[in-house]
Amino acid sequence: MAPITFLEAIRQAMFEEMAADPSVVLIGEDVGVYGGAFKTSEGLLEKFGWERVIDTPISESAIIGAACGMSYLGLRPIAEMQFIDFIACCFNQLTNFVAKGHYLWNAPAPIVVRGPSGGGVHGGPFHSANPEMYFLHTPGFKIVYPSTPYDAKGLLKASIRDNNPVLFFEHKFLYRRIKEEIPPGDYIVPLGKAIVRREGKHLTILSYAAMMHTALEAANALAKEGIEAEVIDLRTLMPLDEETILHSVKKTNKCLVVHEDTKTGGIAGEIAAILAEKAFHDLDGPLVRVTSLDTPVPYAPTLEEAFLPNAQKVFAAARELARF
Amino acid sequence: MPASETRAKSSKLSRQQYLDLYYFMRLNREVEDTMTRLFRQNKIVGGLYASLGQEAISVGTAYALEKRDWLAPMIRNIGALLVKGVPPRDIFTQHMAKFTSPTKGKDGTSHFGDLENLHIVSPISMLGDLIPVMTGVAMAGRYLGQKIVTMTWIGDGGSSTGVFHEGLNLAASQRASLVLILENNLWAYSTPVHRQVRLENLADRAKAYGIPSYIVDGNDVVAVYTTAKEAVERARAGEGPILIEAKTFRRRGHAQHDPAEYVPREQRAYWEKRDPIDLYEKFLTEEKLLDPKRKKEIDDKIAALLEKEREFAENSPMPPPEFASEGVYCTGPECHDLKPKWERPVDELLPPKSSVDPVWIVDGFGRGSSSSGGTAPIHFGDVPAASTENPSVPAKSQGKPAAKPAKKPVGKKPAKKGGR
Numbered sequence: 001m002a003p004i005t006f007l008e009a010i011r012q013a014m015f016e017e018m019a020a021d022p023s024v025v026l027i028g029e030d031v032g033v034y035g036g037a038f039k040t041s042e043g044l045l046e047k048f049g050w051e052r053v054i055d056t057p058i059s060e061s062a063i064i065g066a067a068c069g070m071s072y073l074g075l076r077p078i079a080e081m082q083f084i085d086f087i088a089c090c091f092n093q094l095t096n097f098v099a100k101g102h103y104l105w106n107a108p109a110p111i112v113v114r115g116p117s118g119g120g121v122h123g124g125p126f127h128s129a130n131p132e133m134y135f136l137h138t139p140g141f142k143i144v145y146p147s148t149p150y151d152a153k154g155l156l157k158a159s160i161r162d163n164n165p166v167l168f169f170e171h172k173f174l175y176r177r178i179k180e181e182i183p184p185g186d187y188i189v190p191l192g193k194a195i196v197r198r199e200g201k202h203l204t205i206l207s208y209a210a211m212m213h214t215a216l217e218a219a220n221a222l223a224k225e226g227i228e229a230e231v232i233d234l235r236t237l238m239p240l241d242e243e244t245i246l247h248s249v250k251k252t253n254k255c256l257v258v259h260e261d262t263k264t265g266g267i268a269g270e271i272a273a274i275l276a277e278k279a280f281h282d283l284d285g286p287l288v289r290v291t292s293l294d295t296p297v298p299y300a301p302t303l304e305e306a307f308l309p310n311a312q313k314v315f316a317a318a319r320e321l322a323r324f
Numbered sequence: 325m326p327a328s329e330t331r332a333k334s335s336k337l338s339r340q341q342y343l344d345l346y347y348f349m350r351l352n353r354e355v356e357d358t359m360t361r362l363f364r365q366n367k368i369v370g371g372l373y374a375s376l377g378q379e380a381i382s383v384g385t386a387y388a389l390e391k392r393d394w395l396a397p398m399i400r401n402i403g404a405l406l407v408k409g410v411p412p413r414d415i416f417t418q419h420m421a422k423f424t425s426p427t428k429g430k431d432g433t434s435h436f437g438d439l440e441n442l443h444i445v446s447p448i449s450m451l452g453d454l455i456p457v458m459t460g461v462a463m464a465g466r467y468l469g470q471k472i473v474t475m476t477w478i479g480d481g482g483s484s485t486g487v488f489h490e491g492l493n494l495a496a497s498q499r500a501s502l503v504l505i506l507e508n509n510l511w512a513y514s515t516p517v518h519r520q521v522r523l524e525n526l527a528d529r530a531k532a533y534g535i536p537s538y539i540v541d542g543n544d545v546v547a548v549y550t551t552a553k554e555a556v557e558r559a560r561a562g563e564g565p566i567l568i569e570a571k572t573f574r575r576r577g578h579a580q581h582d583p584a585e586y587v588p589r590e591q592r593a594y595w596e597k598r599d600p601i602d603l604y605e606k607f608l609t610e611e612k613l614l615d616p617k618r619k620k621e622i623d624d625k626i627a628a629l630l631e632k633e634r635e636f637a638e639n640s641p642m643p644p645p646e647f648a649s650e651g652v653y654c655t656g657p658e659c660h661d662l663k664p665k666w667e668r669p670v671d672e673l674l675p676p677k678s679s680v681d682p683v684w685i686v687d688g689f690g691r692g693s694s695s696s697g698g699t700a701p702i703h704f705g706d707v708p709a710a711s712t713e714n715p716s717v718p719a720k721s722q723g724k725p726a727a728k729p730a731k732k733p734v735g736k737k738p739a740k741k742g743g744r
Binding site: 022023025051052054056057059060061062063064065066067068069070071072073074075077092093096097100101102103104105106107108110139140142163164 | 426427430431435436437439445446448449450453454455456457458459460461462463464465466467468470474486487490491493494497498651652653654655659660661662663664665670
C-alpha cells in the first residue's frame, strides 16, 4: 500500500464507515458539493448522495442540533466544523444539550464532531484554535486528538462506532505534511489508550497531535546528549490513559508535558494534579510544561513562532529537567 | 389585544375527538392545580411553571400528531405530554425529584423524554435549541423512510434566540417535516412582547425563511386543533416546515415565585374572561356534546386518577446519593442502544448500488480535478436543471431517486390562513 496523508486517512475512515453502515451520515458546511474546505469529504457526496452528505447553511448550532436529533432515530452523524474555531458558535448546543443527554434522560447521542484545528499554518486568531479543554471540562464528551494517519483513521472509526458524543480534533498542520503506510481494510484504534512512541528512561514527555512530532524531534536531539526521553502520545484526552502515564513516570521519575493549547487550564495542569495525587513519591523533579503562550493565536509568523512550542523549547526544558 | 383569528368551528370532529380535547385540557389543568398544592406544601423541589390559560394550545396541537410522530415540549406544555401518553405520575415525580421519575431525579419539570415508545425529546432551558434538534429528527425520519412529523414549541420570548433562526432556516432549507408552534403569551418573564419584537404578528417571522405560517386563537381548542392538523398533514406530505402562531396570554407569573404585578389589570381581565376551558365547555354544551352528567363522570375520572398518581409520587423515594455519579457516559449493557428502524430498502443506500446521484455533480468533480483548477464545482442555484423548490433535494436524478422529493410544490397555498 502506498503511504497516505493524514487527510486521506480521515477521508478513508468516513468513506469506509459510511460504506459499511448506512446509519452513518455527514453534515456540515460545504462537505458535499465542495468536498469540505480541506477536501476531507471529497467524493463522498458522489458515492453516498445528498441524504447522507448534507450541506448546511452557515449555522453551527443547527448542525449540532440536527446531528443530535438524527442520532435519536439511530443514525450516527458526523458533524464537521469547517474550522474547529467555529465550535464556539455551538457551545451551548454541545455542552447543554448533547453532553448532558445521557446523564439526564438516558439519551445517548452517538455523534462525532470533527474539524481542522491547531496552529502553525498562519491561520490567525480565528483559524488556529485548540479548544479541547473547554470540552474536557464538560462531563459527557470523549475527546480525541490523533497525531498520525494510522491513528487518525483507526480512532475516527472507533469514534463513529462509539455510543457517546465524541469531539475529534484534526491538526491541520498534519493534514498534508505527514504520510504513513497503513494496512488495508478495516481496523480501529480504541479510544482511551495512549501509546509509547519512543522508549526512554531519563524522563517522560507526554504530548499529542502536532506537538507529538515536536516532542519526538526534541527526544532525538536529547539522545545525542545521552538523555533518553520516553515519548508518549496521549491520543485521547477523555478518557485519559492514566495507567500508561503513571507506568512511565514511575519508571523515569520525571515528567514534561508538551501541548499546543495555551498554558493555563491546559491538560498539563490536569496531568500535574494526577501525578501529585498518584505518583507524588515517584517524582524526582517538578512537572514541566512546554505550551503555547496564554494569548490568542497571533497572525504574523514571527509572533506565531514565539507563541507556539517548538523542538528547541522542548529540548531546552527537557535537558534542564533531566539534570534536575 | 390581538384580533381573534378564530378559525371556523364548523370543522367536524367526531364526538369522541371533541370529548378527548376536553378531557386532556381538564387533565392538564387539574395536574397543574395538584402541583400548585404540592408546591405550597413544599413537596416540589424546584420551580413550578404554570400553563393556566394556555391549555388549548398544548392539547390542541399535540392531539394533531400520530403515535409515530415526535414532539419536544417546552416547560409549559404539560398538556402535550399528557396527550402523547405520559402518565401524570411522571410529571409529579419529576417535579418532586423522585427516583421513580423518568430522569430518576436527575432533572425536574417537563425535562424528560422517551426515545423508544412515546417519541418525546427532552427539552432544556436554553430556548430554541429544540428547533434544530427536531429538524434533525425529521431529516432522519425522511432518510429512514418513516413518514413522521416532528413538533416543538417556542414562546414569543424564545423566538428571538439565535438558534430559533438557525434551526428554522435549516428546517426550511432541508424542507424538514417540522411543525413549530409559537405560543405568543404576550410576556417573556416580565418583558411584554411589544418590547421584544417590532412585529404585530410573530407568524411573520416565517416569511424570513420562506415557509408558510398560520395565526390561530390559542384559547380556542378546536381552532388550534384543526389548524395544527392541517399543518401536520402538509408537513407529512413533504411541504416542509410550518409555523403556527397561537395568540394567548400567560395568566400566572413566569413561575410560582412571580406575582406578575407588571401585567396591566385590563389585559388580565380580558383574558380571564376568555378562559379556554370555559369557552370550550360553553361550546360543547351548546352543541349538546356535554351535559352535567357527562361532566361529572369526567370530573370523577380525573380526580380518581390524580389521587392515585399523586399518592404514588408522594410515596416514592428520593434517589440514593450514590446515583449522582452514574450515567455520564453510555457504557455497557445499561446503555440505551439506538438502532435505526428502516422503512425503506436499505440496499438502495449501500454502495455500489447507491442510486442517489445528485444532479449538480459536474464532470471531473469528486475525482480530484476540482480542487486544483479543473472543472470548478458548481453551487446550488447555478444549475438550471436543479430544483428551485428545494436545493437539497434533486429535482431529477439520473437513475432512481432514493427518496422521493416532495410531491406538492410549496407556495401554492396562501402563506397565511385564519382570516387575517
